[in-house]
Every structure is written in structure tokens, then in C-alpha cells.
Amino acid sequence: xxxxxxxxxxxGSTFEVSRPMSASxxxxxxxxxxxxxxxxxxxxxxxxxxxAPRPAAxxxxxxxxxxxxS
Ligand SMILES: [Zn+2]
Numbered sequence: 001x002x003x004x005x006x007x008x009x010x011x012g013s014t015f016e017v018s019r020p021m022s023a024s025x026x027x028x029x030x031x032x033x034x035x036x037x038x039x040x041x042x043x044x045x046x047x048x049x050x051x052a053p054r055p056a057a058x059x060x061x062x063x064x065x066x067x068x069x070s
Contacts (some may be wrong), residue, residue, distance in 0.1 A: 004018075005040040
């Protein structure tokens, strides 16, 4: 499911919302409860975004594709 980034114009914070593409144009509510928000550029499938699990963390052998196991 794509993620969309919003910014709250009431408190200035940014937040992400995961929602179907069919609902991409719907208004989002700030985590603090404000509804004066604007949608920013889509952050769909960004890697290295900080919150994604690291492939090597589970020891599942996912690191051998990048040359780190030579
Ligand atoms: Zn807010």
C-alpha cells in the first residue's frame, strides 16, 4: 500500500499515511488532531527511509546480493 506524506499547517509537523491509491486524494488528519493538512510528494517505496527493516538484521542471507559476503 502506498504511503503519502502530509504536512500539518496548524502545527507544522509532517506525517505519513498509508492508504489505497483510490483514497490518495482524501484529506488526512494530523496525529495531533488538526485537519488543516496538505499532501506532499509521494514517498512510495522509498528505501533507506529509516523505519524499514534492515535485510541483514534477521540473518536470512539477504546480504549476499550486494557483494558484502565476499
Ligand atoms: Zn497538527
